[in-house]
Amino acid sequence: MTAPPCEDVAVRAEGLTKRYGKTYALDDCDLVLPSGHVVALVGPNGAGKTTLLRLISGLLRPTSGRVSVLGVTAPAGTVDIADTAAALARVGYVAQEHPLYRRFTVSELLRFGRELNPGWDADLGRERLADLDIPLDRRAAELSGGQQAQVALVLALAKRPRLLVLDEPLAQLDPLARREFLSTLMAAVAEDGITVLFSSHVVSELERVCDWLVLIAGGRIHLSSDVDTLLADHRLLVGPRNGHDETLGSAEGVLTVALGARHVNVVARTGTGPVSPGWEAHPLGLEDLVHAYLQHARTAPPAPAKEVRLP
Template sequence: MIEETAVLEAVNLGKRYRRTWGLQECTLTIPKGRVAALVGPNGSGKSTLLRMAAGLQEPSAGTLRVLGKSPSPGADDLRERVGYLDQDRPLYKSFRVAEMLRFGEMNNPTWNMDVAKNHLALLDIPLRSRVSNLSGGQQAQVALTLCLAKQPELLLLDEPAAALDPVAREDLLRLLMRQVADSESSVVLSTHALSDVAAICDYVVVLAHARVVLSNDTEYIVETHRILSIVGDGDLALPPGITVIHEQRSARGRSLLVRVELPFNDDRWRVDRPTLEEIVMAYLRKGSPHRDGRDVDETESGAR
């Protein structure tokens, strides 16, 4: 099959920190042109994956290719083509915004000063302000602007909107989406906000316990999951081709979030469409890893 080129391709990728694995048996392919979300609890391996993709950490196992190349601290070519934004949003606090921009320009051959200035003007951030005098939201916007002005083909953003108030968060995400619209950059970002994922991401990778438990196009994910519920008849078996991701039982009945491979036609069950958030939550609650690191799961129909 001829696939679109991948911006990130991992095969059995692993990262070991002394005794524990920060990421394990991670196999996934993120196609070009997507806005992909990495979601999962703290410590599930999101930052580890991003740092390895940025060439800041070496894998302990498996292979990783970013824009078709192996990332490493010495990969100069990738350094220009990939923009990485750390969770801590490193900025020189005593610099003025204009000085940060000049610093970025000096260090990045692909720098586009117009992009940087336009973004900041849209956000009403004055160039003469000192970074230390900006609000947390504005600092996050400046940090992202520096990353965007490099005009990278791939943006790796570690919780770019964390700890921002709702307005600053919206502004930041729109800034990012404008860039995607203008330059067709691919994005891989980690986040805890599932509502953001539903709005802006067209690819989702769910991580739990250092493993990938779900990875696919959001549209495909949404189309292949359903909530089945039934009153009474607690032991009614499910038809084949249905994988239970999460089940809730009560004295009165059952409610299951399932993956359906085939059209489901059984009048005894009430069928609803779950939101992306509900699906992701179900995988996170379940959290049980799959052997090939792609899709979950090993539970066969009804047997839980």
């Protein structure tokens, strides 16, 4: 897709690389995320998701490359956004562990946040916690996992960020707590129009809230596009076996091929046009599309598939 103009870009990464010794956590990544979207960041364990989120949030320094956040680029002589307080003041971050000072009460956590953040909105924090029935006098250690996740999210939102970065916030939550967390998140998105970058393995939950997808595997960005376009452009094709099916996997636009006794199932970028005679086209859900791209990424270079026409 064509990159949006600079004023509409929440995150821009160019050649972003993070290396630990000889191991690359991220390898020469380019990425443009438009503002105002809820972005799903997906990939297998060890793909580089947390590294990317921490670089964007200023918690890590890249080995090379540069990242711009909300139009602010690291100043000359530096390589990362961590040296730019103007950008970091507008970024909220929630880690997978929902780290809170366990001996602090919720009220003390709010007061602590106020002291650290110049744009702190104390009323917003208290109102959201009241809506969630979370007592202000309760210590963090005494809260359930779901309540701790909600408090961590409210603390990030009370900062009044323009970009909210969430690293696997649903991983340790039960289904009800997940829905409550996502409900709080989407209410904030609707009210404040913030950009959200959301890493999670729970693709079925992401499908309900996200409108932009970034797929990362092996430390490389393999896909970045709006969800509606992706779902419209990709389909499951079902056709007859013809003796040449083994070559389908190398065709442009083909992501996966599954051979049956009489039929072959192909996930491919086909566009919206008609398919070849003898083939049937079926729509894909986001979870099926993500799984197809992850399978494709194991052997393919990080480039978007082109449209395909099957014989």
